[in-house]
Structures are given as C-alpha cells and as structure tokens.
Amino acid sequence: MKLIITEKDNAARRIAEILSDGTAEVDRHNGVNVYRWGDKRVIGLSGHVVGLDFPEEYENWRDVQPAELIDADIVTEPTQKNIVTTLDALARKADEAVIATDYDREGELIGKEAYELIEDDIEGPIERVRFSSITDNEVKEAFANPDDLDFDLAAAGEARQIIDLIWGAALTRFLSLSARQLGDDFISVGRVQSPTLKLIVDREREIQAFDPETYWELFADLAKNGERFEAQYFYEDDDGTEAERVWSEGDAEEVYETLAGADSAGVESVSRRTRTDNPPEPFNTTAFISAAGSLGYSAQRAMSIAEELYTDGYTTYPRTDNTVYPEDLDPDELLDSFTGSREFGSDAEQLLAAEEIEPTRGDEETTDHPPIHPTGELPARSELSDDEWEIYELIVRRFFATVAESATWEHLRVVAGVDDVRLKANGKRLVEEGYHAVYPYSSTSENHVPDVEEGEQLSVTDVRLDEKETQPPRRYGQSRLIQKMEEMGIGTKSTRHHTVEKLYDRGYLEDDPPRPTALAEAVVNAAEEFAEMVVSEEMTAELEADMTAIAEGEATLEDVTDSSREMLEAVFEELHESREEVGEHLQESLKADRRLGPCPECGSDLLVRQSRQGSYFVGCDGFPDCRFTLPLPSTGEPLVLEDTCDEHQTHHVKMLAGRDTFVHGCPRCAAAEADESEDRVIGACPECGDEHDGELAIKQLRSGSRLVGCTRYPDCEYSLPLPRRGDIEVTDEYCDEHGLPELHVHDGDDPWELGCPVCNYQEYQAEQAIDDLEDISGIGEKTAEKLAAVGVESPDDLGTVDPDEIADRVQGVTTDQLEDWRQQLAG
DNA sequence: GCAAGGTC
Numbered sequence A: 001m002k003l004i005i006t007e008k009d010n011a012a013r014r015i016a017e018i019l020s021d022g023t024a025e026v027d028r029h030n031g032v033n034v035y036r037w038g039d040k041r042v043i044g045l046s047g048h049v050v051g052l053d054f055p056e057e058y059e060n061w062r063d064v065q066p067a068e069l070i071d072a073d074i075v076t077e078p079t080q081k082n083i084v085t086t087l088d089a090l091a092r093k094a095d096e097a098v099i100a101t102d103y104d105r106e107g108e109l110i111g112k113e114a115y116e117l118i119e120d121d122i123e124g125p126i127e128r129v130r131f132s133s134i135t136d137n138e139v140k141e142a143f144a145n146p147d148d149l150d151f152d153l154a155a156a157g158e159a160r161q162i163i164d165l166i167w168g169a170a171l172t173r174f175l176s177l178s179a180r181q182l183g184d185d186f187i188s189v190g191r192v193q194s195p196t197l198k199l200i201v202d203r204e205r206e207i208q209a210f211d212p213e214t215y216w217e218l219f220a221d222l223a224k225n226g227e228r229f230e231a232q233y234f235y236e237d238d239d240g241t242e243a244e245r246v247w248s249e250g251d252a253e254e255v256y257e258t259l260a261g262a263d264s265a266g267v268e269s270v271s272r273r274t275r276t277d278n279p280p281e282p283f284n285t286t287a288f289i290s291a292a293g294s295l296g297y298s299a300q301r302a303m304s305i306a307e308e309l310y311t312d313g314y315t316t317y318p319r320t321d322n323t324v325y326p327e328d329l330d331p332d333e334l335l336d337s338f339t340g341s342r343e344f345g346s347d348a349e350q351l352l353a354a355e356e357i358e359p360t361r362g363d364e365e366t367t368d369h370p371p372i373h374p375t376g377e378l379p380a381r382s383e384l385s386d387d388e389w390e391i392y393e394l395i396v397r398r399f400f401a402t403v404a405e406s407a408t409w410e411h412l413r414v415v416a417g418v419d420d421v422r423l424k425a426n427g428k429r430l431v432e433e434g435y436h437a438v439y440p441y442s443s444t445s446e447n448h449v450p451d452v453e454e455g456e457q458l459s460v461t462d463v464r465l466d467e468k469e470t471q472p473p474r475r476y477g478q479s480r481l482i483q484k485m486e487e488m489g490i491g492t493k494s495t496r497h498h499t500v501e502k503l504y505d506r507g508y509l510e511d512d513p514p515r516p517t518a519l520a521e522a523v524v525n526a527a528e529e530f531a532e533m534v535v536s537e538e539m540t541a542e543l544e545a546d547m548t549a550i551a552e553g554e555a556t557l558e559d560v561t562d563s564s565r566e567m568l569e570a571v572f573e574e575l576h577e578s579r580e581e582v583g584e585h586l587q588e589s590l591k592a593d594r595r596l597g598p599c600p601e602c603g604s605d606l607l608v609r610q611s612r613q614g615s616y617f618v619g620c621d622g623f624p625d626c627r628f629t630l631p632l633p634s635t636g637e638p639l640v641l642e643d644t645c646d647e648h649q650t651h652h653v654k655m656l657a658g659r660d661t662f663v664h665g666c667p668r669c670a671a672a673e674a675d676e677s678e679d680r681v682i683g684a685c686p687e688c689g690d691e692h693d694g695e696l697a698i699k700q701l702r703s704g705s706r707l708v709g710c711t712r713y714p715d716c717e718y719s720l721p722l723p724r725r726g727d728i729e730v731t732d733e734y735c736d737e738h739g740l741p742e743l744h745v746h747d748g749d750d751p752w753e754l755g756c757p758v759c760n761y762q763e764y765q766a767e768q769a770i771d772d773l774e775d776i777s778g779i780g781e782k783t784a785e786k787l788a789a790v791g792v793e794s795p796d797d798l799g800t801v802d803p804d805e806i807a808d809r810v811q812g813v814t815t816d817q818l819e820d821w822r823q824q825l826a827g
Numbered sequence B: 001g002c003a004a005g006g007t008c
Helices: A009-019 A067-069 A081-093 A103-119 A136-144 A151-178 A193-208 A249-260 A284-296 A299-311 A330-335 A345-352 A385-401 A478-488 A497-504 A518-530 A536-550 A557-579 A580-595 A667-676 A757-774 A781-789 A797-798 A803-809 A817-826
Strands: A003-005 A025-029 A032-037 A040-045 A050-053 A076-078 A096-100 A125-129 A213-224 A226-236 A264-277 A407-418 A420-430 A457-469 A597-600 A604-610 A616-620 A629-631 A637-647 A650-656 A662-665 A680-684 A695-700 A705-712 A719-722 A728-735 A741-746 A753-755
Touching: A003 A009, A003 A081, A003 A629, A009 A032, A009 A040, A009 A136, A032 A081, A032 A580, A040 A081, A050 A151, A067 A151, A067 A557, A076 A226, A081 A103, A081 A728, A096 A103, A103 A151, A151 A518, A151 A536, A151 A557, A151 A580, A193 A478, A193 A497, A193 A518, A213 A249, A249 A420, A249 A457, A264 A420, A284 A299, A284 A385, A284 A478, A284 A497, A299 A385, A299 A478, A299 A497, A330 A345, A345 A385, A478 A497, A518 A557, A518 A580, A536 A557, A557 A580, A580 A597, A597 A637, A629 A667, A637 A662, A650 A667, A662 A667, A719 A757, A753 A757
Parallel strands: A003 A040, A003 A096, A096 A125
Antiparallel strands: A025 A032, A032 A040, A050 A076, A213 A226, A213 A457, A226 A420, A264 A407, A264 A457, A407 A420, A597 A604, A597 A650, A604 A616, A616 A629, A637 A650, A650 A662, A680 A695, A695 A705, A705 A719, A728 A741, A741 A753
C-alpha cells in the first residue's frame, strides 16, 4: 500500500480526486478522513501535528529559574493525537509513502515531522513531491517525478521553533515571576508580538509627546456666471514649495483683509492634465484584510469569514502572500462562470466584452497559493449571511477589478490672484470609469471647477479664515498594523492577524483602534533596556538570514541555536541584577491600568480587584485600612475606559464578554442609582408566595444589573433576569400561565415587549442552549434547530439522546458526526 | 500556564 500525506484534509481530498480520477472514497478513522482507491491511501494532517516543549520537570514556573530554560532539553510531542494515531496505523500497513505537504519552509518541516512518525514502519522509499497549486497537471506531474525531503530546509524551520520557544518562554517567565503575575495574567514576550507591541507603543509615545501648533488656512468662493467653487490661499515657502498653512496670525489677517476687500480675482493660469488610475493588484491576505477593514470588519472577523468561504468552496485559500495570479488561471473562463448570476452577471459580461483581458500583477510572486479570488462556484445569495455575502462580493469584485480597464481622470488646476495673493482650485473629473464600474470600494468623488480661461475675472463671493491646530499622528488601525508587520517582515500571512488579537488577550491593547495599556508600555520599556533584541525587527531579519544559511547548507541547526542561546545568556546576566526594579515597574503599571478614581472614604485610589473566587469588584488601594468596596457586574472582564464621570472623577468601566460586551459606566453612579431606586412589586413569588407570602419585585442592584426577585431575599433566592438598558413599564395585561404582568421596555426610540418575565426567561434559556450547540464545530444554525426539534436542546442532551434515533430523525446527521461532536465536548 | 507556526 502507498500512503500519501498532505498538510490538510482539504488538500488530501483534492489530491485523491485528481490521482484517482474521481474514484476515491472516504473512510473515517478516529474522526480523521482517509481517502482510498486501489492500494492508495491519502491522509491530511492539520499543519503541525507535533510540537516542541520543555520536559515535564520544567513545567512549574516557580520551581525553575527562567534562565535554566536556555539550556534545557526540548522534546517533541504529538499535539494532534487522533491524527498521529491514524497516521501510525496507516504507516504500519504501508510499504511506501509520499509526502505532499505545502511547498514552503513550514511545509517541509511538517513533512519532516510526518517522516519521523512513519519512518520506522515503512520499508520502501519515503518520497517528497512539490507542486505550487493543486491542479490536475501540476499534481500528476509532481507525482510522476518525486524528489527527496529537504532536511536542511526543514532544519531551518526547526531552528526557528527552538529559538522562538526558548526566548519566548524564558523571558515570559522572567517578567511574570518578577511582577508576581502567574496564572492567566502572565506577562508575555515573543519575537513577533513584542516588536509589534513596540510599534504601537512608539506611536503612542509620539502622540503623548506631540505639541500642537496653531495655524491658519484661508478659503474664498469664486464664481463664474454664478457657478461657485472653492479656492484656497497658497504661497511659496522658503524652500520654494507650495504651502497652504499660515503660521502667523498677523500674516493670515493681512491676506484676509486683501481678499475680503476684493470684488474679483483674475485667472492667472489654467492647466489640464489627464491621469491614469490603474486597477488594483490581486488580493493577498494583507490587502484583503485592509479592504475588509474599510468596510468595518476587524482583521479577525474578515479572516474567519474568508476561511468559511474557502471551506465552502466559493473562494480560494485566504492565507497567501502572492499578488500574481498563476498561469493556469484563465480569467475569461472565471468571468464566464459569473455571467448567469443575478448580482454579477452584467458586470461579468461587460468585462468579457473587452478586446484583451490582462490581469494586474503585484510585486510578490510566490508559489504556494494563488492570490485570493473567487473559485467560480457561486453561492446563492440566501446561502450566505449578510456579512459573508459582503465579503464574498468584495472578493469577486476585487477579481473583476484586476481584469478591468484603467480609469482616467481629468485634473484641472486654476490659479487666480488678488493683488499679490494667490488662490488655487483643483478640480477633478472621472472621464473613463474603468475598473470603478465593477469595484465601488475606492472613492470616485469629483470636485467640480468650471471651465475658465486665463485673464478672465471671477467674482469673489465669500472669504473664510479658519484657525486650526496641527494634529498628533493617528493610532494604527488593525489593518494598518498588519500592513506594517508585513513591511517589517515579521509574522506570516497566517499569523499576523492572530498576533494582534493576542496582544488584546494579553492585556496590552484596548479599544479599536488599539491603544497600548500602561502594562504594554512597561513591558516595552523593560525589553528595550534589557532585551532590546526581542522588541526589534532585527531579530526576525537575523533569524531569516540564519535560516537561509541552514537551508543552503552553510550553517547547521546547532550553530544557529547555540549562538542564539549565548545571546540570551548575556541578556539574562543583566536582567538578573534588575529583577526587583523591573518587577516593581511592571506592578505599578498593572495598578495604573486598574485605577478608577478617588475613594470617597479615604481619598486613596479605587482599583478594579479580583476576589479569591475570581469575581471582580471595586476595592480601595488603602486596604486593609480602608474597606470601601463597590460591586461590578457579574458577567465579563472589566476594562477601565479613558473617559471619566464628571461627578465622581471615576473612570467608566466596560465589561468584555464577547457578543454580550457592554459599558457599565461609573461604578459609583451605578451604586448610587440602585440606592435611590425603589423595588416595584409585580406579583406573588412562585417559589414561596403560598407558604411565606413572598412577592416578586423589579429590583435594581448596585452592580448595575436589574432583575425580578423575591422580596424575601436572601431567604428566597428566586430571580429572573431583566435587560440592563431601558425603562421598564409594568402593563396591566397579565400572563395566563404565570399570573404576572407583561413588561414593556422603553430604550431610545423603539420600545419592545419583553412579556411575562417567566416566559421571557424560559425562551432565553432555550435560545442560549441552541447557541451553545452552535459553538460545536460542524453544527450550524439549521442543524441546531433540527436537533432541538428532536429533543437535543443543549450540548448536554447530545450525550443522553439515543444516537440512532437522532440519525433517523434528523436528515443529514450521521452517528459518526454525533460521535465527533461528543468527542469535541469531552475534549 | 510560556512562542510562533501550521490548520479547523
């Protein structure tokens, strides 16, 4: 038997299809797909199926000096057990194998990992095939001419893994231990995340250091035959360049007087030129994230939608650096697949009508994946959610744009004068729409300036003098950040968006566009002082050079990792001395990120704190002398916002809870409101009304939450949740089943009916359970609804309802799939 | 429990 190994399931399926001429069948072992025809088997890995780590005795952070990690052994352990087991079983039956992982450095390493897992079981040859796209020709050609694994290239990747692990783990542990930040809130450092963080911190430093300057700009409305247009004052500065900003108020007023006193301005020059506006390049990951960003999608969200579209077969692989379409992509053919579409048909036909179709190309040409483009398999509009459709349309239209004609603009520049004061107006007009006709995402706004001639007199109608201030540089948005990372050469197409997300998770970034926390600044400061290398893009550049040397056989893995270890030793020698100083600085910054405002009882600072049980509350920095506290909402993680409450000079708090994130506001205001509000009784308590005369009342808590609860609390704990926002109206209609009044909520302009609070809570619980089901991968909205219909209303029910019965009654669900879902729950 | 890189 011949075993073929690919990097992912998707590639395995397609390669099996090609090599078997469509006859391959699929079996599942331990939840892993194995494609089979004749004596061939194909298995897809899931990227790396093994990972590096330190041996067990280094596990406990407290028991090990971080510097010990530098020379610690490193072991390779399976991380995807199901796949490794299946691979093992297949290898035992195979007498030869072919490694067909991606054609890049990481693919070579993943191939070598597979090689080491199977080599003892396989008697015959283990070969390597390389192809840059999964097409009939390329795949068949590659399998007809197999090669050997490139162990040097794989070693280059391995050196990267080792260096990243040692530097990352040792420095992360050092900072965390020195600041006594263990557990979930450790302080992390790494070759990619730290230079990215420094980029953001540096920008923030520029913003902080920025000193605004006042300047003036002057505008005048000119008119020809009643047609008005705006012109701006300009002059030549000392360097002879054209300038609009006037830096002295006196000068500005002088110009203003001249213009305001004039009735007309004489046209001194008119120039026209046409400009070609070339269509954009094909999408690589970064450009895609950026375009989706201007439609309002976060990098993470854009990528997850693109991944979905890819798995559904509508677009190509979304992780790519390539900006040149491969030769086997036939633009005519791809356009042709859109001609029948309601949404894209007419645009596609228009593009096909061109004499010659020549796609644009970018600078980056790689061989692993094509630029992101539609596959030509079209989804129906109803198959996709609104967001998915918007992203799909973006990808389709980007492809359209890359095969469309250039646009042409006509620019008109008019200079007019009043005495020695010059005014200019720049008009632009789109004369050839070109690619803009199919790609509406870039601006085509025109600025109209009428046709005037030299020597002509224009009337001056309105003159304005605007006082302005220079602005600090803007914070990087997420997609700009990813672009910068690409320019700096750090991270990869698959990980850059993930890195930004990680910085948020680690408590280094807040808000969007991201703003660094005090902790982030402290970490960057400490690294700049003691481990400059790890916040510098140079580390990646040097690593890249070392990896190239290994791949070309000019250095060995040991040479490179040994010298990296020596450098880290040197870093630790300095760090060791400053351990306490660094730790204190980090702790101070952590406190600064949690500081809310003055304590009303002792004047010390109120801080966001966490109880032993893990819940968050507001406590005083003066504890234990001052025991003032305030509650916080019980859902989510608190984030201290920049804005403060005027009354208490206390920062507002936001509770981060994924989709349920909300702004809690000032905790002192929330407590004060609760103290002032009176409970409104709405009926008898269903739990203790008969026995103890308990009553249900609408209550507002000091934590900001509202509920319907029993007046005998804490003796009776019966409660139902109420929404956080809006005024609650108690109507005089009653629920037949529970005898409670129907509630209406007035929030802003549109009131909504909450109904009986008991019925509302039951519906809410049912929806929650279905949402939980949908969190299991492979269960979509429709499947969840179908499952609910046969009694599987929560993940727990998956284990209790008879699988055969589910498979019988829910169309499209197999017992295999159920087993999969159960395993996911167990893991 | 640390990193970064694959992939889901």
